[in-house]
Amino acid sequence: MKKTDFVVRFAGEGGAGVVTSAEGFAQANAQVGYYVQTFSTFPSQIRGGPVWTQTRIATEEVLSSGDELDVLVAFDEYAYETHKDEVSDSGVIIFNSEEVDLEPDGKSFGMPFDELARSTGNARAANMIVMGALAYLVNIRQVILEDFVTNRFTRGRPNDQQIIESNHQALALGRAEAEKSGFSLGELADPIPPGIDQILINGNQALAVGAMAAGLDVYVGYPISPATSLLVWLESNLAGPGKFVYQATSEIESITSIVGAGFAGKKAMTGTAGPGFSLMSEGLGLAWMAEIPLVVADIQRGGPSTGLPTKTEQSDLMTAMYPGHGDVQLPIIAPGTVEECFYAAIHALNWAERYQGPVVILSEHMLSERNQNIPKPDLSKINVEGRKTYQGTNGYHRYESWEISPMPIPGGPGSYVANGSEHDGMGDTTHRPERHIQMTTRRFSKLDLLKDGSYESENTSASVAVMPWGGSKGPALGAWRELTAQGADLGWYYTMFLNPLPNGMVEELRSKDLVIVPELNFMGQMSAHLRMLGINAESITQITGLPFKTKDLVQAITEKAGIQQKESVPA
Amino acid sequence: MKKTDFVVRFAGEGGAGVVTSAEGFAQANAQVGYYVQTFSTFPSQIRGGPVWTQTRIATEEVLSSGDELDVLVAFDEYAYETHKDEVSDSGVIIFNSEEVDLEPDGKSFGMPFDELARSTGNARAANMIVMGALAYLVNIRQVILEDFVTNRFTRGRPNDQQIIESNHQALALGRAEAEKSGFSLGELADPIPPGIDQILINGNQALAVGAMAAGLDVYVGYPISPATSLLVWLESNLAGPGKFVYQATSEIESITSIVGAGFAGKKAMTGTAGPGFSLMSEGLGLAWMAEIPLVVADIQRGGPSTGLPTKTEQSDLMTAMYPGHGDVQLPIIAPGTVEECFYAAIHALNWAERYQGPVVILSEHMLSERNQNIPKPDLSKINVEGRKTYQGTNGYHRYESWEISPMPIPGGPGSYVANGSEHDGMGDTTHRPERHIQMTTRRFSKLDLLKDGSYESENTSASVAVMPWGGSKGPALGAWRELTAQGADLGWYYTMFLNPLPNGMVEELRSKDLVIVPELNFMGQMSAHLRMLGINAESITQITGLPFKTKDLVQAITEKAGIQQKESVPA
């Protein structure tokens, strides 16, 4: 039987070509219809430092970056030592024999990456040497990589041909080396091209393009890992009349300036990570109170405080929901895949306009850096919502009604005062009890407009269900499928609309004996929220700064569900 | 039967003597052993504006400011119109006939406050005119007020005698006027002096003195209602070598500077209200992460955002518990009475030292402004906890262990880096998974040291219980007593230690069919937290900016408990 799935990790010093090899290999295979996913971790230091990128190639959609390695490509000694234990029993290690010397161990083979590259006359072709070797190991047709090379280096420059040839030669050399080594991992099944247009994109890029597809006008952000790439990408791409993108001096300036832009009629957004989100606490309360549409994308990293800037975690849920003092509860959309990052941004901007208030997107380091081929969104099918603006004459009182009402835009009729103090219909400050009751009711009633989100549910008759959120969706789905295949009676629930939860979902979940929530935090934040809603939920948590492994979840779910089944016997 | 309870509201323009009359009347009666409580509301404007203060006098401890008025003292027309409907059927209205003119309505009588005052040769004696009249209405012995006057104005100044006489005269005139009016409310029973030393103090004063009793060294605060009085009072009273009190430039400076002071070995505190608390979000996360002892007193007001600065609310619970991004959950102590404000401060400072981290005191506008006579704290009985500091030699790693460990103090041995990034034993930044696991476990394990708090419980066998928090304790206790007296089978639970809840309390509450939580917010924040903990809790909420009335709670609890009883029949 042919392999349907291939996991390779490239590891070495930053700058050694680790990332380019990994992403090149992914792209080459994506081009012929394989499903690919890459996951990278970077050190905190700027230049050099240990880097690794994992590429997974499969004939079906890839849910996670893979638990075990089929191949480890070790660019140096440290990389070899650090990662060798994650290679599966049947796996192979390719190491750079210029950096590492090893007794034959029946599992590894070395080749001189750079020497071979230089022999092609192109010192920068080391990554092609590696790719050639990999191609041999799982028997990927050479032409796939050759075509990739040809496309990439056909740039209309005089030396194109020369570069292409040297790279083809490198591929051949690598392939030959692998063949010499005598190792083989069998044959990777032919791709099953999805037959639709695809794009290869990472989570933050998808989020940014999605926001633009939803009509983003203004983006103000302050650099912070892993959200900086949103700012950097939009600085180059959010262009044209009426658009404004800028680097603020702090997150306090980011949030308060988009409050101003939202008030002035624009679709405005900022992006940040935990520390910046905490600084936005007061500004978010203002947007809620004054009813200003805007979106904050919190690309979560390890917390609290400065925490773990380059690690992944799902620990900002509580603060996203209750960002500050007083009665406030923010709408939250948390994408679980690279593709969902695109749609989460669209829904978030739509929600902000629809309920006239702030919306939080909770993404994650893991998604922001992940490259994946996804179906190319069909823009013609996307529903973009505009703001219900006031068109009448002056004398209108924006806040007069008990529920949502058209919003006047500066420069147009209906001038009022947007006010962070409790206010009356026209926005003037007041302390009358009846006004505080009316306005609070008004603000919360608007959340009901956002219960139209969709959710996934499978085997809904089961009394125990699995319900991950965000980036833990992939590994959890993998584990659920595996357990279900083994005959376990487990329900599956998933939504990216965390608050408010889609209509009907809460009721369904309340009927379960147990809802198991895999999440990457210590407190079990999502299960706590579900318990608040009267759902009997428990978390499976992990705080390693890395995504769940499917096999770990299979075990943890088995235990939790098992325990529960026993307990529920006497009842 | 004699009256055991007397509620009078003084209302008029700011500056007209409303507050002095109310507090003077309270103090005079407190001096002879009555239990008194005053509650004031002020307008947002600075000078003038409508003010009212309510004074309650009773022969037993006063739980709330009182639902209905026995007497309204209206200094002007507006005051009369605004408050007259809150006077009980048997009540009386005294109005200033110079400002209000009224047809006799069988319920009100007027007298010329200022004219009468001037006739004593002391134009500032109007408040004594009023007190004299009040004394007659409930037959308070004149000597009580006369002695009060004598004490207050014996200041060793040449004209003391003259002032005292004019005031005595004013008391007599007021009494005579009331007698003329023909009104009477029966006789207030003689006081039952508690036979212990008492002090008359408001919530913020009690909190500040309590903090000093616990050894407060450093206070840095930024003005904000209703917390400003903490700063102002401490600026004058937190003095002496090694003490530091200062007005910061913002709440961000407040919190980060006390982080520095706590790190340097001091008992440090700041005070604020909602908007300032939101700005402290990032700083609080730092204190949690770096494990720095400090206390933040959040004197809650109406929220969110700038909200209702001069109104009372209990809506900062969620943000106090989850102040920012990442896995963090802060200890919270919420006083429910003026007396508890004093002890809450002591416990909070003790907790901060004991678990080496930030502690939040959640007080309320309602308590901060309330004057009440309370047993004078016996300082000899107070347990003040110091910090477990490191005394060894250098090379010590503060964060090495999995649980709490002695803290080195700058200037002494054991230098380390206090770090807001995830760190190793000596405080250097690290990204290793095992460290994040260890440090997170360490930080949360320390919360277990704080479960020693006490809690009140009555009729614990009942399946339905009432459990208020904070300032709603008084009215809830009144309602619970009334219902219990009527034969309802209701349990009573109360603690000021909201997080972590005292040992055993959670287990007890889990055994209830229903825990009813009266709280002054919209979301029902405390009951949500209890549901997270697996307790079947529901809230009774109110968002008028005013405290609960006992009678309203009696009704609401009856309904909730009633509903529940029906439902629980089939089971």
Add this chain to the structure above:
Amino acid sequence: MTSKNPEYDFKWCPGCGDFGVRRALEGALQLRVSETEAPMENNVVVAGIGCSGNMVHMLESDEQPYGFHGIHGRSLPIAMGVKMARPDLNVVVVAGDGDFLGIGFEHIGPQAARNLNVTAVVMDNGVYGLTKGQSSPTTELGVVTSSTPFGKAEEKLNPFQMYLSMGVSYIASTMSSQVRPMSAMMSEAMEHPGFAIVHVQSPCTEYNNTYDLLRGNSRKGIPGIAYDIPDDYDETDPEAAFQIASAPGVPLGVVYKDTDRLTFDQRIDEISEKAPARPVSQLLDSFTI
């Protein structure tokens, strides 16, 4: 808007300097409406938190500008959001010394560096009025306030030196009693291409009554520290401006003016001309495998 609104119950104390500032601002806004023939709704007043900020509710014209009464210290970034979203609108900030120069201080420099085209009216009373009399950055060293019972331990901030070294491109100084000249300054500031600050000495009769100090009081033999900037003064000369800023007393007039700098929105326009505005479909295509 309160002239017709009983629900709004805040009032300034009798004699508060802010009354004069309000009259001046009302005048400048009216004038702008009549001169530009753009409706009053093209004006946005962004207010800080303080007695001063309440002005946004108290403008008594029938036609009302838009208003934003935000959070303490953040009026400038909110104003930036409004202005960069709609450069065609006239955006005016009204704030107190504590709001603008204290907790909000961090926002002045960046807007000066950008030359954001808004006008800020700062009502400086050297005290925190709304919170009842604590010291502010412009309270003198040693002064006793409710929060400094033994005297302020901090030196007074010099607003004009700050504005100059930050590069604010229009700086005017006046006092609340000078309604007409103040109103003219405000009009000029709104016209000015760039970041303009009208810094007004606006006495707090309740906690820091400086009327005599400013205008002098012959009966009490108080000289008065406010003085008119001489006519021959060159307001475009930074050197001269620094001298005035460093000298004692309160100058009345335009301290500094630089009309040659591009405004933030102009710079952003220049940039967007360089920036390729590609439709979203093209951006998606760029990720084609």
Add this chain to the structure above:
Amino acid sequence: MTSKNPEYDFKWCPGCGDFGVRRALEGALQLRVSETEAPMENNVVVAGIGCSGNMVHMLESDEQPYGFHGIHGRSLPIAMGVKMARPDLNVVVVAGDGDFLGIGFEHIGPQAARNLNVTAVVMDNGVYGLTKGQSSPTTELGVVTSSTPFGKAEEKLNPFQMYLSMGVSYIASTMSSQVRPMSAMMSEAMEHPGFAIVHVQSPCTEYNNTYDLLRGNSRKGIPGIAYDIPDDYDETDPEAAFQIASAPGVPLGVVYKDTDRLTFDQRIDEISEKAPARPVSQLLDSFTI
């Protein structure tokens, strides 16, 4: 502390200016220990967030000062807390241009007004290093960075004018390659009674390599903008200081020094002498009915 700590994995890039600053600071701290005979533990280094702030983990002496690696932009108020809690300790802030002059800008003025007796070492590389090359307040107008692909739309902030107008009482300017003079400045700054800033041009070889620009490069025909402040310069003269601050180029030396002002802790001491220190029992008595 990293010389002996494998767990700490951050490294500066080869050639980073911060290496030189570290050597200078290590020297100044060592010198202080030997001169004052107070142990190294009497020194506290409060770090900002950035490549620069990582210095707090990298001091390679065996005896280690205390360190605080806090949050972005808040090193000054943390330092104030430490200093006012323990005036006997020597408190040093190490931070980058973004941390100190950007998000943390609001904290400089108040500390200058208080004359807080701490030393701040600012590593100015005109860029956000740790986040990989975005513009900072000291990035020149029009410069292209990863966050300003079409050029920065904001004028550069002039740190020295800022420090002067805020009233910082000791201001020195140097560059990272001048280890010995820099170390001497740091020592003097620690000695200085009041708020001292040592502003260091510390090139970022990865994103903003200004070595040639600063020191010049004859081969490339680059003159070099750093120059020594002449010996006859009067560092106590604010006028002169303002001129240097406004002139082009990077001065090397002490720009301004005022040793006559009281420090914040001295002022607070004066106050506490006026303030009656009453025992808690007495305070309680004052509330007796």
